[in-house]
Amino acid sequence: MIGIVMFLAALLLLVIGFPVAFTFGAVALYFGLGAAYIEIVPDGGTMLEWWDEFLSMFSMMPFRIYSIMTNKILMAVPLFIFMGIVLQKSELAERLLQSMGTLFGKVRGGLAISTVLIGALLAASTGVVGASVVAMGVISLPIMLRNNYDSKLSCGTICASGTLGQIIPPSIVLIVLADVFQLPVGDLFRAALMPGLVLVGVYVLYILTISYIKPEVAPSVKRAEGVSYSANLKTALIAIIPPLTLIVLVLGSIFAGIATPTESASLGALGSMILAAMYKKLSISLIKEASLETVKTTAMVFAILVGATAFSMVFTYSGADEIVEQFMTNLPGQKWGFIISAMLIIMFLGFFIDFIEISYIVVPILLPIAQTIGIDPLWFAILIALNLQTSFLTPPFGFSLFYLKGVAPPQIKTTDIYRGVVPFILLQMLVLASIVIFPQLYGFKV
Amino acid sequence: SAKKIKWKLAETWPSTLTPLASPPAKLAALMKEMSDGEFIIKVEGKEKHKAPLGILDMVKGGQYQMGHSGSYYWKGKDINTVWFTTVPFGMTPSEQYAWFYYGNGIKYMKEVYDKFGVYNYPGGNTGNQMGGWFRKEIKSVADLKGLKMRIPGLAGEVMAKLGVNVTNIPAGELYTALDRGTIDALEWVGPGMDIKMGFNKVAKYYYTGWHEPASEMQFLVNKKAYDKLPKKYQVMLETAMKAASMDMYIENFAQSADAWAKMKKDYPDIQVKTFPKPVMQALKKASDDVYAGYAAKNPKFKEILDDYTAYMKKAREWSMMSQYYYLQTSKELESTK
Amino acid sequence: MLLKIERFTDKIIDFFGLVTAVLLVLMILNVAFDVAMRYIFHNSSIGMQELEWHLFAVIILYGTGYALKHNAHVRVDFLYDNFSARKQAWVNVLGTIFFLLPLALLVIYGSWEFVMDSYTSNEISEDPGGLPYRWIIKAQIPIAFIFLLFSAFNFLLHNVNTIKGNEKPLVIEEDQL
Numbered sequence: 021m022i023g024i025v026m027f028l029a030a031l032l033l034l035v036i037g038f039p040v041a042f043t044f045g046a047v048a049l050y051f052g053l054g055a056a057y058i059e060i061v062p063d064g065g066t067m068l069e070w071w072d073e074f075l076s077m078f079s080m081m082p083f084r085i086y087s088i089m090t091n092k093i094l095m096a097v098p099l100f101i102f103m104g105i106v107l108q109k110s111e112l113a114e115r116l117l118q119s120m121g122t123l124f125g126k127v128r129g130g131l132a133i134s135t136v137l138i139g140a141l142l143a144a145s146t147g148v149v150g151a152s153v154v155a156m157g158v159i160s161l162p163i164m165l166r167n168n169y170d171s172k173l174s175c176g177t178i179c180a181s182g183t184l185g186q187i188i189p190p191s192i193v194l195i196v197l198a199d200v201f202q203l204p205v206g207d208l209f210r211a212a213l214m215p216g217l218v219l220v221g222v223y224v225l226y227i228l229t230i231s232y233i234k235p236e237v238a239p240s241v242k243r244a245e246g247v248s249y250s251a252n253l254k255t256a257l258i259a260i261i262p263p264l265t266l267i268v269l270v271l272g273s274i275f276a277g278i279a280t281p282t283e284s285a286s287l288g289a290l291g292s293m294i295l296a297a298m299y300k301k302l303s304i305s306l307i308k309e310a311s312l313e314t315v316k317t318t319a320m321v322f323a324i325l326v327g328a329t330a331f332s333m334v335f336t337y338s339g340a341d342e343i344v345e346q347f348m349t350n351l352p353g354q355k356w357g358f359i360i361s362a363m364l365i366i367m368f369l370g371f372f373i374d375f376i377e378i379s380y381i382v383v384p385i386l387l388p389i390a391q392t393i394g395i396d397p398l399w400f401a402i403l404i405a406l407n408l409q410t411s412f413l414t415p416p417f418g419f420s421l422f423y424l425k426g427v428a429p430p431q432i433k434t435t436d437i438y439r440g441v442v443p444f445i446l447l448q449m450l451v452l453a454s455i456v457i458f459p460q461l462y463g464f465k466v
Numbered sequence: 467s468a469k470k471i472k473w474k475l476a477e478t479w480p481s482t483l484t485p486l487a488s489p490p491a492k493l494a495a496l497m498k499e500m501s502d503g504e505f506i507i508k509v510e511g512k513e514k515h516k517a518p519l520g521i522l523d524m525v526k527g528g529q530y531q532m533g534h535s536g537s538y539y540w541k542g543k544d545i546n547t548v549w550f551t552t553v554p555f556g557m558t559p560s561e562q563y564a565w566f567y568y569g570n571g572i573k574y575m576k577e578v579y580d581k582f583g584v585y586n587y588p589g590g591n592t593g594n595q596m597g598g599w600f601r602k603e604i605k606s607v608a609d610l611k612g613l614k615m616r617i618p619g620l621a622g623e624v625m626a627k628l629g630v631n632v633t634n635i636p637a638g639e640l641y642t643a644l645d646r647g648t649i650d651a652l653e654w655v656g657p658g659m660d661i662k663m664g665f666n667k668v669a670k671y672y673y674t675g676w677h678e679p680a681s682e683m684q685f686l687v688n689k690k691a692y693d694k695l696p697k698k699y700q701v702m703l704e705t706a707m708k709a710a711s712m713d714m715y716i717e718n719f720a721q722s723a724d725a726w727a728k729m730k731k732d733y734p735d736i737q738v739k740t741f742p743k744p745v746m747q748a749l750k751k752a753s754d755d756v757y758a759g760y761a762a763k764n765p766k767f768k769e770i771l772d773d774y775t776a777y778m779k780k781a782r783e784w785s786m787m788s789q790y791y792y793l794q795t796s797k798e799l800e801s802t803k
Numbered sequence: 804m805l806l807k808i809e810r811f812t813d814k815i816i817d818f819f820g821l822v823t824a825v826l827l828v829l830m831i832l833n834v835a836f837d838v839a840m841r842y843i844f845h846n847s848s849i850g851m852q853e854l855e856w857h858l859f860a861v862i863i864l865y866g867t868g869y870a871l872k873h874n875a876h877v878r879v880d881f882l883y884d885n886f887s888a889r890k891q892a893w894v895n896v897l898g899t900i901f902f903l904l905p906l907a908l909l910v911i912y913g914s915w916e917f918v919m920d921s922y923t924s925n926e927i928s929e930d931p932g933g934l935p936y937r938w939i940i941k942a943q944i945p946i947a948f949i950f951l952l953f954s955a956f957n958f959l960l961h962n963v964n965t966i967k968g969n970e971k972p973l974v975i976e977e978d979q980l
């Protein structure tokens with residue numbers, strides 16, 4: 021119960037407009053006071069014991085913060101952001117996207133499609149939410165807006181392609197699920213590849229369709245006057261090659277065993293500087309600006325993580341997770357009813373707590389039921405992974421939305437982002453449904 | 467009637483990770499039953515407290531009354547904590563349990579953990595751990611030079627002495643790193659837990675162990691909280707902890723046997739290897755050097771080392787007479803059938 | 804007078820920001836260096852690998868205060884943007900007092916034992932060749948949150964100045980440093 025009230029309180033307070041991170045933290049704080057009261061005072065505890073209990077609960081914050089500090093996988097966040105900002109400030113990103121855009125000729129939506137494709141490439145080299153959303157936000161949002169793209173479509177495209185990193189391996193979501201499902205990570209990685217690629221395809225199809233129906237949302241990028249198609253192709257290719265090589269090198273360094281996915285992001289950051297130097301754009305002031313901006317954005321991401329960790333700490337403390345557990349043991353025992361209600365619960369929980377906790381609360385309860393019904397665990401894991409990936413996109417608390425808002429120009433409103441992701445959430449659900457209904461198409465033996 | 471006792475226990479592992487997460491779950495269930503529901507322990511896995519390596523501090527600070535972890539994780543705070551998990555070329559589980567309960571093991575635990583304001587108890591054993599997964603065969607000591615390996619703690623120190631390039635890779639990236647050859651080798655636990663990580667799919671050579679012959683987990687109990695308990699609950703708690711630890715040792719054995727049978731059947735390519743004698747000799751010598759180094763700096767370390775070594779010498783003779791020769795003759799019978 | 808204090812605190816915060824920016828570049832080089840050492844020379848040090856997250860930790864911890872001054876913490880803005888500047892300033896003043904300050908104080912309070920445990924046990928890395936003096940990096944939590952308090956003070960001043968009508972652009976350009 022207290023969990024639902026906390027959620028509503030957070031929602032109300034967020035709307036006032038004080039920074040999200042501190043609002044989450046403060047809601048946790050005041051509800052923590054309340055939860056500690058309920059724990060101590062009715063059992064005959066004194067006011068002092070209540071206060072001690074509260075302090076003891078929050079003295080766990082440094083431990084949680086320290087875990088974030090020592091989490092080397094999170095280092096990908098600043099590394100990716102830095103790469104994105106350098107590519108943007110040196111105008112290489114613009115050239116890349118513009119040129120890719122012109123290659124689509126009269127077909128509209130080229131910039132958005134290029135964004136999806138680059139997002140898919142970045143997704144293959146990071147598994148951290150935030151890293152690719154922010155990098156994509158920095159790289160392609162300004163360019164789409166300058167080319168008169170609809171701000172909602174632009175934001176939706178970026179958030180969706182940014183969260184692709186969660187389903188296209190490597191991905192932390194998949195690693196956590198492998199752990200809870202007790203399945204080898206590699207099996208999950210392989211099984212997630214196909215759904216990830218289908219998502220990419222579906223996004224592209226959607227963009228093509230919507231820009232065909234509503235030409236004003238995604239105008240085609242015109243090539244310069246009097247330039248022939250082949251001449252344009254040549255300049256376009258020349259512009260595309262360097263930044264694309266950079267991304268391919270980042271990926272290559274993982275596949276060749278040179279670097280771990282996180283480390284590869286540092287090669288990307290370094291490579292972006294070398295590239296900028298080759299185009300004579302590198303300067304001390306560029307590095308300074310890029311790194312100051314990276315610091316701000318990374319800190320914004322970190323602060324949200326800290327606020328959210330306080331939030332879920334109090335949520336768990338208040339016993340809300342136990343209520344969820346009890347509720348779930350009463351799910352329907354028949355296949356379709358079970359799958360649908362499981363998916364709805366996970367989506368609902370996505371509002372309150374992070375995907376790691378969801379995985380550990382939900383899966384141990386659902387897995388035995390799933391096994392008695394005879395559901396393939398690998399298939400079930402992928403369904404959950406897709407669902408969790410979607411939870412990064414769903415308003416009001418989807419992290420990707422906050423991250424994009426954090427780097428978007430001021431004219432982009434929270435509501436633009438909220439409304440922009442709706443079609444993509446529907447697409448996600450469509451793909452999810454297709455995996456449920458046609459598992460064979462994705463290589464599952466169900 | 468007296469107020470219900472409500473304790474919280476934080477464990478280093480996710481709450482689903484058997485067999486490591488089994489002792490706390492078992493302990494909580496036993497305590498609830500034995501106390502008629504008057505002593506409740508709420509177990510929180512790593513997914514909840516999010517501070518797997520903060521257990522000792524959190525039990526000391528009283529945020530949790532109990533913890534379940536591995537003593538050697540606190541090596542950075544006091545090198546002597548390693549004695550209560552396992553050490554390279556150390557005792558087997560039976561020998562070590564004998565040292566804990568009937569030698570000086572428990573006495574040293576009390577001494578070492580005293581300054582942390584907690585009591586430490588044995589918390590379940592993984593048995594002899596495997597030496598790790600290698601992408602290429604180790605034929606000589608020279609093959610170890612420059613080998614990129616994830617191997618933490620004391621064993622890492624030993625390997626580093628032989629020129630191994632000891633690397634830190636977050637657990638989440640280990641599979642990809644081994645698959646791609648970013649690292650050449652890693653050590654994890656044993657078949658039961660390794661199969662879940664899928665390492666058998668990306669590295670062919672599975673080496674037998676030398677570095678963690680008897681990894682004992684630990685229960686930590688906040689001293690103040692324990693001392694406040696009525697005597698009957700103290701006895702109950704100690705009994706339940708002991709039962710839960712024994713149970714994990716057995717559970718792990720069963721899981722590993724199953725997992726190994728499955729691995730062998732599904733992945734016939736796996737090649738089980740033991741390091742050649744010169745490599746083992748070099749590892750043993752390096753281990754002794756590491757111990758000597760610590761003993762020279764830390765008198766307590768020397769005291770425990772001497773006691774441990776003496777006990778192992780005595781216990782090993784009996785292990786050889788009782789178990790080794792039995793296993794050896796059984797094996798001979800098997801092969802001459 | 805208030806405006807003068809604000810300008811002065813601005814400079815201090817921006818100095819911290821600049822330091823984290825330099826550390827970020829060092830972190831990029833640090834990670835790339837470790838990759839090269841391992842791949843090319845088969846010889847990487849655990850100490851250098853631990854330095855990576857030490858740098859990362861300092862960047863995110865101190866960056867939080869810096870980001871506050873530069874209004875980089877994301878907000879839900881559909882009401883906020885339609886508020887007048889004064890009303891926005893009120894949101895910030897109240898939010899800082901009731902949300903940010905208690906939160907930062909709690910973290911600082913809780914860190915004391917956390918850092919002292921590390922200091923008194925002379926905690927070092929548990930891996931071969933790792934970094935000593937763990938308490939130093941752990942102590943960055945309370946120190947950085949004190950810096951966040953300082954930044955919150957600057958943020959309060961700025962918003963009080965806005966309410967009082969002593970306006971100035973929210974973001975001071977870096978080159979005014």
Ligand code: NA
Binds near residue numbers: 145185186188190
């Ligand atoms: Na990914």
Ligand code: NA
Binds near residue numbers: 653654655
């Ligand atoms: Na191990």
